[in-house]
Amino acid sequence: MALSAQAWRRPSVPELLDLPSTRAEAWRWADMGALSAAAALAPIARAEHEEHFLDLPGARLLFVNGVLDEVHSVLDRVTLIEHVAGDHALGRHAQGTGWSLRLDTDAAADPVQVVHVATGGENHLPAEIVLADDAVATVVETFVGAGWSNRATRIALGRSARLQRSVRLLQAGGFVSLREEAELGSGASLVSVFLGAGQAGSRIDGQVVVGEGGYAEMGGALLTAGQQRQECAVRVRHAEPNGQSHQLWRAVAADTSVASLAAAVEVARHAQKTDGEQSLRGLLLQRTATVNLKPELEIFADDVKCAHGATVGELDTRALFYMQSRGIPKPRAQAILTRAFVADALDRIASEPVREAFAADADAWLDGAL
Amino acid sequence: MTMLVIENLHAEIDGKPILKGLSLEVNAGEIHAIMGPNGAGKSTLGYVLGGRPGYEVTDGSITFDGQDLLELEPHERAAAGLFLGFQYPVEIPGVSNVQFLREALNAQRGSRDEKPLSGGEFLKLAREEAKKLDMDAEMLKRPVNVGFSGGEKKRNEMVQMGIVDPKFAILDETDSGLDIDALRIVGDGINRIMRKPDKAVLLITHYQRLLDYVQPDRVHVLADGRIVRSGGPELALELEREGYGALGAGVEAAVGA
Ligand SMILES: Nc1ncnc2c1ncn2[C@@H]1O[C@H](COP(=O)(O)OP(=O)(O)OP(=O)(O)O)[C@@H](O)[C@H]1O
Numbered sequence: 001m002a003l004s005a006q007a008w009r010r011p012s013v014p015e016l017l018d019l020p021s022t023r024a025e026a027w028r029w030a031d032m033g034a035l036s037a038a039a040a041l042a043p044i045a046r047a048e049h050e051e052h053f054l055d056l057p058g059a060r061l062l063f064v065n066g067v068l069d070e071v072h073s074v075l076d077r078v079t080l081i082e083h084v085a086g087d088h089a090l091g092r093h094a095q096g097t098g099w100s101l102r103l104d105t106d107a108a109a110d111p112v113q114v115v116h117v118a119t120g121g122e123n124h125l126p127a128e129i130v131l132a133d134d135a136v137a138t139v140v141e142t143f144v145g146a147g148w149s150n151r152a153t154r155i156a157l158g159r160s161a162r163l164q165r166s167v168r169l170l171q172a173g174g175f176v177s178l179r180e181e182a183e184l185g186s187g188a189s190l191v192s193v194f195l196g197a198g199q200a201g202s203r204i205d206g207q208v209v210v211g212e213g214g215y216a217e218m219g220g221a222l223l224t225a226g227q228q229r230q231e232c233a234v235r236v237r238h239a240e241p242n243g244q245s246h247q248l249w250r251a252v253a254a255d256t257s258v259a260s261l262a263a264a265v266e267v268a269r270h271a272q273k274t275d276g277e278q279s280l281r282g283l284l285l286q287r288t289a290t291v292n293l294k295p296e297l298e299i300f301a302d303d304v305k306c307a308h309g310a311t312v313g314e315l316d317t318r319a320l321f322y323m324q325s326r327g328i329p330k331p332r333a334q335a336i337l338t339r340a341f342v343a344d345a346l347d348r349i350a351s352e353p354v355r356e357a358f359a360a361d362a363d364a365w366l367d368g369a370l
Numbered sequence: 371m372t373m374l375v376i377e378n379l380h381a382e383i384d385g386k387p388i389l390k391g392l393s394l395e396v397n398a399g400e401i402h403a404i405m406g407p408n409g410a411g412k413s414t415l416g417y418v419l420g421g422r423p424g425y426e427v428t429d430g431s432i433t434f435d436g437q438d439l440l441e442l443e444p445h446e447r448a449a450a451g452l453f454l455g456f457q458y459p460v461e462i463p464g465v466s467n468v469q470f471l472r473e474a475l476n477a478q479r480g481s482r483d484e485k486p487l488s489g490g491e492f493l494k495l496a497r498e499e500a501k502k503l504d505m506d507a508e509m510l511k512r513p514v515n516v517g518f519s520g521g522e523k524k525r526n527e528m529v530q531m532g533i534v535d536p537k538f539a540i541l542d543e544t545d546s547g548l549d550i551d552a553l554r555i556v557g558d559g560i561n562r563i564m565r566k567p568d569k570a571v572l573l574i575t576h577y578q579r580l581l582d583y584v585q586p587d588r589v590h591v592l593a594d595g596r597i598v599r600s601g602g603p604e605l606a607l608e609l610e611r612e613g614y615g616a617l618g619a620g621v622e623a624a625v626g627a
Pocket residue numbers: 383384386388406407408409410411412413414415457
């Protein structure tokens with residue numbers, strides 16, 4: 001279950017692409033070798049995109065290799081703007097023209113769907129979601145195809161604004177790296193759910209700053225198989241009092257794959273009455289797979305409630321036999337138990353059609369992996 | 371007609387012999403009780419019949435309905451009509467009773483080339499069965515056995531048995547943990563579901579009280595991995611009166627009395 005075999009892989013290539021070094025603590029599980037390999041993927045045929053748009057009203061953005069396909073897109077309230085580069089090691093590559101959703105006070109937009117199709121090579125796209133006070137939005141993003149898809153998304157929520165964000169990584173190959181930076185005003189709510197259910201490597205890199213009485217959820221499920229490696233590295237910072245946050249992550253790893261969950265919650269000195277919860281759980285479908293967990297609490301206030309749990313286990317053999325003895329074939333029993341394992345992470349998605357679509361993707365992954 | 375034939379069965383767990391030459395025959399239409407001291411191998415027999423991994427058969431044979439049971443995967447044994455009522459039913463967080471049982475029933479039906487029940491059809495069947503066993507239908511929506519009391523778990527086993535309607539049931543201490551009323555309801559349930567000319571039951575129990583409701587045709591004593599004595603219903607009464615120690619030298623040695 002060690003990482004050592006992969007650690008030396010392609011040491012020279014990250015320098016070439018100017019990628020972060022895995023010697024740095026925050027990047028130690030990052031699969032930069034797979035990222036470079038993805039960037040060098042030869043062009044492939046464009047994947048079908050229609051099926052990845054859910055039957056919802058509102059904007060539909062189709063980006064092919066990070067470029068808007070205007071013919072197949074409906075912008076609704078979304079605009080294209082120029083973004084300046086941030087300073088994140090990967091996110092800074094995503095600059096220039098990208099999409100923007102800006103809502104005025106009290107506005108409520110129809111769901112915004114973004115489908116990203118990669119056809120080999122590397123592609124980068126910046127985005128911003130800026131909601132004024134009391135505005136409400138839902139954003140669903142889907143990644144398909146193959147290649148290195150790199151995204152930087154900036155989220156700013158005004159007082160009591162609410163954003164539901166669901167992102168699914170379904171690329172058949174390559175690598176997806178996401179950098180999310182969110183800032184929540186007082187009483188604002190951000191619920192972000194990520195599902196990694198493709199065959200690409202991934203890194204979800206997030207930073208959420210929660211304002212007074214704000215509410216943040218950052219979580220999801222990473223399903224890995226073969227030699228795939230997926231990870232999240234997210235940090236929620238409570239800067240003001242009375243905030244609440246939940247980081248609920250589930251990792252399922254099959255074969256010789258590696259899933260890594262690093263989640264930190266930081267409570268500033270005056271952020272009293274913060275309620276932070278972290279739940280990181282891993283499930284090994286085979287003993288050759290690896291799940292790394294790194295829960296971190298950095299608490300500088302004294303009147304806070306922070307619960308955290310981190311466990312890695314295998315499917316309950318007693319439950320498996322119980323189900324088999326009732327007539328359920330073993331692979332199906334394994335699939336049911338694994339789905340139950342990731343269910344609480346996906347159940348955070350409030351929109352039923354979105355939740356069902358994500359659940360179906362998880363089911364499809366399980367059918368393939370078991 | 372003979373339904374189950376066990377001959378000279380030897381089985382071990384982690385290399386430790388538990389069943390040591392067990393032979394038993396059960397005919398269709400019969401209910402057999404198996405009694406015996408703690409640790410004798412009663413649950414082991416149930417698990418071996420069910421095909422639990424880790425329970426290794428080293429010798430002997432099991433024939434069920436003319437086919438070699440040991441050749442079948444656990445789920446195939448269920449589809450063939452075998453039902454194992456667990457001494458300790460397993461909790462499955464995150465999976466509802468309804469989902470679990472519908473999957474189970476439809477998997478069994480599928481392997482018999484019967485068409486699957488729809489959600490509505492299944493729910494109707496499950497509700498009826500729960501009602502007959504006096505189980506609150508709300509419990510069908512709850513995760514399998516999670517937070518159920520000991521008695522509720524056993525009752526849930528019987529609801530499951532009613533739904534899958536097996537040919538042959540091995541009921542491992544289904545009576546333990548049941549209150550007096552529940553014992554009668556479960557006893558009636560076993561009779562209603564299983565006492566038919568083409569079905570049979572192996573009833574593992576420590577006490578006569580379940581046998582008052584479910585009259586056995588035969589009673590066997592399992593001690594140290596073997597059937598050491600068999601008789602009619604009167605054997606259970608004799609055991610209740612006199613304990614295993616009074617059964618004679620062979621059993622005494624086996625029981626370690
Ligand atoms: N996993 C295991 N490893 C080693 N020994 C085991 C294991 N499981 C069961 N045994 C042993 O096998 C023997 C038979 O156990 P079994 O559960 O079949 O007894 P039983 O007759 O059902 O007893 P009870 O009346 O207490 O339910 C016991 O000595 C038990 O300790």
